[in-house]
Amino acid sequence: MTKDAAQFLIFMAMLLGSAFIGGLAxxxxxxxxxxxxxxxxxxxxxxxxxxxxxxxxxxxKALLSSTLLMWTLAAIGALLIAWLAIAGAGHSL
Known part of the structure; x- marks a missing residue:
């Protein structure tokens, strides 16, 4: 078995195992x-x-930090869009 195949099997076992335990919890x-x-x-x-x-x-570390960075940037973008929508709605009144 190649290293990639072994990593994939470990990943699938981790994913299904954590889904099972999370579902039970x-x-x-x-x-x-x-x-x-x-x-x-x-x-x-x-x-x-x-x-x-x-x-x-x-x-x-890299996957966790990059995911947290992207979620932070997405939240900032959502706040900016909400602010622009609220400001635009105020002008149309």
Whole structure:
């Protein structure tokens, strides 16, 4: 088995395993109201483990930091668009 095939199998096992565990956790009575933190934790786990599978510790850091940067930039862009929409609606009144 090639290195790429082994990495793919590890990735698939991690993805399906974490989805199974996340699904079991979300379905529990104690998880009511904690869906959003559990979801963020699940996404964090997926990003870090995928980065680690691909590039080790450096890959995990790079994938997590670049994802956080892109989400921050997307939130800033959304706030700018909302501000422009609100300002435009004020002119049309």
């Amino acid at each position: 979300i379905d529990q009575r104690w998880a009511r109201g904690l869906e959003i933190p559990i979801g963020f934790g699940w996404v964090f786990l997926i990003l870090v483990s995928t980065g680690f599978i691909i590039g080790g510790k450096q890959g995990a």
